Amino acid sequence: MNGERGNSSSEKSGRRPRTLVTGAALRVGLATALEFASRGHAIVLAVRRIDDRSQAALLAVQQAARAAGHADAPIEVHAADLDDVVAVQALGVAVAQGPLDVVVHCAARYRAQPIGSIEPDQALSDYRVNALAPLLLTQALAPRLAKSILPAGGAVVCFTDMHVEGRLYSSHAAYFASKGAVSALVQAMAVELAPLVRVNGIAPGVVAWPEGADEEFKKRYIAKTPLGRAGSPDEAAKCAAWLALDASFLTGVVIRLDGGRWLKG
Numbered sequence: 001m002n003g004e005r006g007n008s009s010s011e012k013s014g015r016r017p018r019t020l021v022t023g024a025a026l027r028v029g030l031a032t033a034l035e036f037a038s039r040g041h042a043i044v045l046a047v048r049r050i051d052d053r054s055q056a057a058l059l060a061v062q063q064a065a066r067a068a069g070h071a072d073a074p075i076e077v078h079a080a081d082l083d084d085v086v087a088v089q090a091l092g093v094a095v096a097q098g099p100l101d102v103v104v105h106c107a108a109r110y111r112a113q114p115i116g117s118i119e120p121d122q123a124l125s126d127y128r129v130n131a132l133a134p135l136l137l138t139q140a141l142a143p144r145l146a147k148s149i150l151p152a153g154g155a156v157v158c159f160t161d162m163h164v165e166g167r168l169y170s171s172h173a174a175y176f177a178s179k180g181a182v183s184a185l186v187q188a189m190a191v192e193l194a195p196l197v198r199v200n201g202i203a204p205g206v207v208a209w210p211e212g213a214d215e216e217f218k219k220r221y222i223a224k225t226p227l228g229r230a231g232s233p234d235e236a237a238k239c240a241a242w243l244a245l246d247a248s249f250l251t252g253v254v255i256r257l258d259g260g261r262w263l264k265g
Helices: 003-013 027-038 052-067 085-095 120-145 173-193 215-223 233-245
Strands: 018-022 042-047 075-079 102-105 154-159 197-204 254-257
Touching (some): 027 102, 042 085, 052 075, 085 120, 102 120, 120 154, 154 233, 233 254
Parallel strands (some): 102 154, 154 197
């Protein structure tokens, strides 16, 4: 969807499209919020807590909207710990007080845990943040999404991981289990929410280096990537925007955004 189509939707309905982005304080989540703000959407930032980082994200999104000529676009922020089911449900209720057109589930928990040291509570925590929160939020917001003003209808975009498609590595069993659930969730929700809401996924390789990644790790990873580099949060955000706004005949699909990394094993 280009800017003209977005403006047309706004003019016909009397409101701007409204987009919720989880994990919006940093990395891919922040880049996604900036991308949709630059397209004139009202933005709901879902962050874990209100702190200096989330306030900086709010300011950055406001500035992006102004720079793109959308100074009057509402930008709001909600704090919710996605590891807390009650907080997730409360976030859904709060966001559903207004119209909604797009949800992009960017929040994720990623940590190394050798299988012998995984505690049940840790595995459940990964599942709650990575898979259950997207399910519960989409459940709460589906009625709003079904009334979207966008030409392609309401849209949900989930982030999984390209490695769950057959390129697994050690010490991340709980994480991969939760992300594998997201890939299945994309298809299940796509079937159930059609035709008024489309649901698609992105399975990225490295689009933002994990915290603590050293230069040797980066070199090894890039050596296995045909395009010879890592991706960027901005590229992930643009892919999410394309799925939500342009890909009007696409649903239930998970796109690998990995520079060809999956091809080289």
